[in-house]
Amino acid sequence: MAYTSSSLHLHKHLLLPKTTRRHTNPSFVAAAAKINGVNGHSSKKSPNGKAQINGDGKKGVNGSGRKKAAAQHINGNDRIHLSVSTGGAGGQDGFGLRVAFQGAPGAYSEFAAKTALPGCDTVPCRAFADALAAVDGGAVDRAILPVESTMEGTALRNYDLLLRHDLVVVQEINLFVHYCLLAMPGVRAAEVRRVISHPMALAHCGRALARLGVDREPVEDTAGAVEMLRSNRMLDTAAIASPRAADLYGLDVLAHGLQDESWNVTRFLLLSKPPSPVTLPMDADAKTSMVVAHRGGSMMVVLKVLSAFSSRNINLTKLEVINNNDGGGGGGGGAAAGHPVMILDTSARGAPTLRAFPHVLYVDCEGASHDPRVLDAIKEIERFAVFVRVLGCYAADSNVYDLQ
Numbered sequence: 001m002a003y004t005s006s007s008l009h010l011h012k013h014l015l016l017p018k019t020t021r022r023h024t025n026p027s028f029v030a031a032a033a034k035i036n037g038v039n040g041h042s043s044k045k046s047p048n049g050k051a052q053i054n055g056d057g058k059k060g061v062n063g064s065g066r067k068k069a070a071a072q073h074i075n076g077n078d079r080i081h082l083s084v085s086t087g088g089a090g091g092q093d094g095f096g097l098r099v100a101f102q103g104a105p106g107a108y109s110e111f112a113a114k115t116a117l118p119g120c121d122t123v124p125c126r127a128f129a130d131a132l133a134a135v136d137g138g139a140v141d142r143a144i145l146p147v148e149s150t151m152e153g154t155a156l157r158n159y160d161l162l163l164r165h166d167l168v169v170v171q172e173i174n175l176f177v178h179y180c181l182l183a184m185p186g187v188r189a190a191e192v193r194r195v196i197s198h199p200m201a202l203a204h205c206g207r208a209l210a211r212l213g214v215d216r217e218p219v220e221d222t223a224g225a226v227e228m229l230r231s232n233r234m235l236d237t238a239a240i241a242s243p244r245a246a247d248l249y250g251l252d253v254l255a256h257g258l259q260d261e262s263w264n265v266t267r268f269l270l271l272s273k274p275p276s277p278v279t280l281p282m283d284a285d286a287k288t289s290m291v292v293a294h295r296g297g298s299m300m301v302v303l304k305v306l307s308a309f310s311s312r313n314i315n316l317t318k319l320e321v322i323n324n325n326d327g328g329g330g331g332g333g334g335a336a337a338g339h340p341v342m343i344l345d346t347s348a349r350g351a352p353t354l355r356a357f358p359h360v361l362y363v364d365c366e367g368a369s370h371d372p373r374v375l376d377a378i379k380e381i382e383r384f385a386v387f388v389r390v391l392g393c394y395a396a397d398s399n400v401y402d403l404q
């Protein structure tokens with residue numbers, strides 16, 4: 001992406017306040033662990049009443065409300081898995097829904113989809129753009145998209161894709177991403193010359209790969225890398241993917257926990273065609289995501305946006321500043337010549353139009369989009385912004401779900 005951005009929020013303590021971490025094993029039976037302290041290092045174990053991940057897509061496979069306890073050790077953090085009950089991460093099962101994801105079966109995005117809607121049927125797509133086109137065109141009911149990670153901040157390319165479509169955010173899912181190094185059965189670590197994976201996975205494991213002294217090659221997705229190893233019987237190449245992918249494709253795990261940071265969480269958004277098919281429970285904590293386009297002078301605009309929310313006591317969970325061509329000095333992360341952000345404007349009567357904006361903010365706030373305080377804040381922002389589009393209003397979920 002040619003433009004630059006600066007993330008004012010995406011550090012782990014702001015991304016995931018008061019985190020509850022929930023574990024799902026490959027058959028999606030969940031257990032939960034509550035981590036007090038946000039970075040996973042100081043995990044104070046505390047029982048948590050309920051977790052909500054269903055079995056492997058079949059009704060009634062898990063134990064409703066049954067409590068379980070177990071301990072495991074990853075990256076030096078002891079955690080306790082506590083309880084199991086029905087329902088997806090957002091309390092929905094998703095039976096009968098088709099969810100498009102990018103990658104081959106076993107990709108992290110597929111796990112995220114199954115965590116959100118355990119009963120859904122997942123539909124693999126070659127590219128994220130294909131997944132979004134599938135939901136836009138009505139071929140599937142939802143698409144799942146990774147939009148930010150604790151290690152790399154906002155996935156700007158995926159935000160770009162999201163903004164070009166008339167889709168709404170219906171759910172958020174935070175997934176703990178645990179990377180393994182996988183190879184064909186019998187291959188030893190010393191024989192590996194090259195590692196293939198999704199670019200994000202390669203970036204997240206940069207230090208480990210440098211230590212191994214191997215070449216890196218990006219491919220479409222983590223599970224696709226595993227599939228490629230298997231079908232081409234590659235003996236000098238390893239893939240970075242999940243332990244679940246190792247099981248699924250019958251590969252050996254050469255190393256666990258390859259990520260450079262032990263706390264590696266990716267946030268995914270579940271998207272649907274508007275209007276949102278999800279009704280928020282009355283007592284749900286909600287979040288609203290929006291994009292704000294403005295004329296430049298980012299820092300002043302940022303201050304005004306902050307004031308619109310803070311004067312109404314509304315908390316922000318994300319504020320990302322994008323500037324592409326203001327010649328340097330636009331604030332945030334600086335500026336660089338590049339392409340404007342293309343946003344589909346669905347507000348006007350008639351066909352939605354794709355509009356180009358050089359200065360954009362991505363904002364997530366606490367509260368529902370119909371909450372009078374949030375509505376007022378948006379009205380205030382509209383007085384100085386060029387364009388505001390609400391991307392969705394959904395239940396806030398600060399849990400971090402974990403594959404075992």
Ligand SMILES: O=C(O)C(=O)Cc1ccccc1
Pocket residue numbers: 102103106107108109110146177198200201220221222223266
């Ligand atoms: O390649 C995958 O498995 C994906 O789903 C994309 C991805 C890659 C790394 C972290 C999170 C999502």
